[in-house]
Amino acid sequence: MKELPITKAFMLIEPGPVTLVTTAIGRKKNIMTISWTLVMDFTPKLGFVTGSWNHSFHALMLTKECVIAIPSVDMAETAVGIGTCSGADTDKFRKFGLTPTKAKVVKAPLIAECIANIECRLIDYVKKHDLFVLEGVRAWIDPDSHTRRTLHAVGDGTFVADGRKMNLRALMAEKIPPGA
Amino acid sequence: MKELPITKAFMLIEPGPVTLVTTAIGRKKNIMTISWTLVMDFTPKLGFVTGSWNHSFHALMLTKECVIAIPSVDMAETAVGIGTCSGADTDKFRKFGLTPTKAKVVKAPLIAECIANIECRLIDYVKKHDLFVLEGVRAWIDPDSHTRRTLHAVGDGTFVADGRKMNLRALMAEKIPPGA
Numbered sequence: 001m002k003e004l005p006i007t008k009a010f011m012l013i014e015p016g017p018v019t020l021v022t023t024a025i026g027r028k029k030n031i032m033t034i035s036w037t038l039v040m041d042f043t044p045k046l047g048f049v050t051g052s053w054n055h056s057f058h059a060l061m062l063t064k065e066c067v068i069a070i071p072s073v074d075m076a077e078t079a080v081g082i083g084t085c086s087g088a089d090t091d092k093f094r095k096f097g098l099t100p101t102k103a104k105v106v107k108a109p110l111i112a113e114c115i116a117n118i119e120c121r122l123i124d125y126v127k128k129h130d131l132f133v134l135e136g137v138r139a140w141i142d143p144d145s146h147t148r149r150t151l152h153a154v155g156d157g158t159f160v161a162d163g164r165k166m167n168l169r170a171l172m173a174e175k176i177p178p179g180a
Numbered sequence: 181m182k183e184l185p186i187t188k189a190f191m192l193i194e195p196g197p198v199t200l201v202t203t204a205i206g207r208k209k210n211i212m213t214i215s216w217t218l219v220m221d222f223t224p225k226l227g228f229v230t231g232s233w234n235h236s237f238h239a240l241m242l243t244k245e246c247v248i249a250i251p252s253v254d255m256a257e258t259a260v261g262i263g264t265c266s267g268a269d270t271d272k273f274r275k276f277g278l279t280p281t282k283a284k285v286v287k288a289p290l291i292a293e294c295i296a297n298i299e300c301r302l303i304d305y306v307k308k309h310d311l312f313v314l315e316g317v318r319a320w321i322d323p324d325s326h327t328r329r330t331l332h333a334v335g336d337g338t339f340v341a342d343g344r345k346m347n348l349r350a351l352m353a354e355k356i357p358p359g360a
Contacts, residue, residue, distance in 0.1 A: 008336075014215055015332035015340055016196010035194055038218035039335075040229050040309055047309075049220050073346075080351045126306055129220055129227075133309060149343065152195035152332070155219075156188075156360040157352050160195055163329065163343025166253075171260045172337050180336040 001101075001110070001117065001140035007179025009118050009139040010044035012070050013037050017150035018079050018159070020069040021048070022100070022108045023059035029100055029109055031092045032056040033083030035153035037068075042177045044136040046120065051130040055087040060132060064122040065106040068134075069114040072148040073161045079151065104138045115148050116141040181281075181290070181297065181320035187359025189298050189319035190224035192250050193217050197330035198259050198339070200249040201228070202280070202288045203239035209280055209289055211272045212236040213263030215333035217248075222357045224316040226300065231310040235267040240312060244302040245286040248314075249294040252328040253341045259331065284318045295328050296321040 004012075013019070018035045032054055038047040046068065050057060060066055071079050078096045085092065093100050093109075100109030103119045110117040117140045124133035142148065149162040169176065184192075193199070198215045212234055218227040226248065230237060240246055251259050258276045265272065273280050273289075280289030283299045290297040300314035322328065329342040349356065 011335040014196075014335040016194075016215075016217075035196075036219045037196075038227065038229065039216045040311070045309075047218065047311075049218065076346055076348060077351060080348050084352050084355055124308070126309070126311075128304070129225075129306070129313060131220070131227075131306075131311075151346075152342075155191040155194040155357075157347065157349030157356050159346045159348060161343040161346065162332075163341040166256055166331075166339045166341065167337065168256060168260050168339060169337030171257060172264050175264055176337050177335075 002143050004116065004139040004141040005179060006136055006139055007042065009136040010039045010042055011180060012116050012118060012139070013046055014039045015150065016152055017070050018153050020071055020079060020082060020111060020114065021056065022067045022069060022111060023056045023063060024108045025059050025062060029093055030056050030059060030087035031082050033079050040133065042179065046134045046136055047131055049130050050132065060122060061125070063107065065108050066120050066134065067103055067106060067108045067110055068118045068120055069111040070116045070150055072115050073151050075113065076151050076159055110140060115145050115150065182323050184296065184319040184321040185359060186316055186319055187222065189316040190219045190222055191360060192296050192298060192319070193226055193248070194219045195330065196332055197250050198333050200251055200259060200262060200291060200294065201236065202247045202249060202291060203236045203243060204288045205239050205242060209273055210236050210239060210267035211262050213259050220313065222359065226314045226316055227311055229310050230312065240302060241305070243287065245288050246300050246314065247283055247286060247288045247290055248298045248300055249291040250296045250330055252295050253331050255293065256331050256339055290320060295325050295330065
């Protein structure tokens with residue numbers, strides 16, 4: 001993976017793909033599937049909703065770190081599998097044949113097979129809404145990411161892959177942040 | 181538009197499409213383009229980030245109501261146009277040839293040309309993060325919605341249309357909420 005300028009990392013989340021969020025307590029790594037994500041600013045400040053019913057919740061609260069990884073369409077069954085078993089009794093990296101890679105700043109691992117990874121620090125937790133607010137600090141992307149497509153969850157067990165791309169930069173030049 | 185059970189409305193936002201958010205103060209209607217959205221629960225509780233730099237901010241704070249409308253791919257230039265002018269000096273319904281339709285519960289209008297519309301009530305505003313938290317109360321969908329595709333913003337002026345659909349319901353049956 002090559003480094004992606006952190007000012008571009010919001011562009012990984014804004015389109016709304018399914019994400020895989022990794023955490024680590026010591027050598028015990030875990031992954032959860034999250035599609036309830038949010039861009040909150042260009043820093044990037046990113047958010048997602050999860051609660052204490054999720055095994056990763058405690059690791060997030062304890063370590064205040066995670067990695068948000070973006071799986072590709074061919075990883076759809078893996079993303080669903082990760083979302084339907086628990087880190088309480090499963091080593092998800094082993095079960096799903098994923099490769100944890102050392103991150104630069106956080107202790108949570110990158111997922112080598114994903115299209116991209118964002119190292120994040122927890123900067124706030126809005127308990128009333130189960131909302132984790134994170135700052136992206138480093139980002140990494142597959143140099144061949146343009147050949148891969150992300151996956152969007154509909155919520156009823158169906159998913160939509162990315163389709164055709166459209167370039168409307170000329171129409172919204174003044175709204176594009178300098179780093180994008 | 182036919183009514184969509186409100187328990188299915190989160191499925192309009194979870195995939196992460198570009199949205200158009202309408203507000204109304206008396207007869208003065210406005211629209212803003214928002215792609216920083218979030219599903220927060222199945223009620224549905226929905227969120228989006230915007231701030232006081234946005235003309236619609238004041239209408240939202242005052243009326244505590246809005247409609248989240250989902251435009252289709254063929255409305256991409258309209259969505260960008262709405263996002264690059266201000267309701268302070270523009271009647272956006274007129275400028276973009278959109279038809280405001282009476283909603284059932286809220287005073288903000290539906291957008292007849294969109295794929296779907298969710299009538300929402302503001303239930304919280306997390307000032308620290310410019311986060312509006314809404315409860316979806318009624319939802320409406322084009323009976324031909326299955327023939328139309330939504331649009332995802334990348335954030336740099338490019339967009340991605342929906343592509344192929346995948347059905348993984350059998351793999352995640354236990355995670356699908358009863359209403360979906």
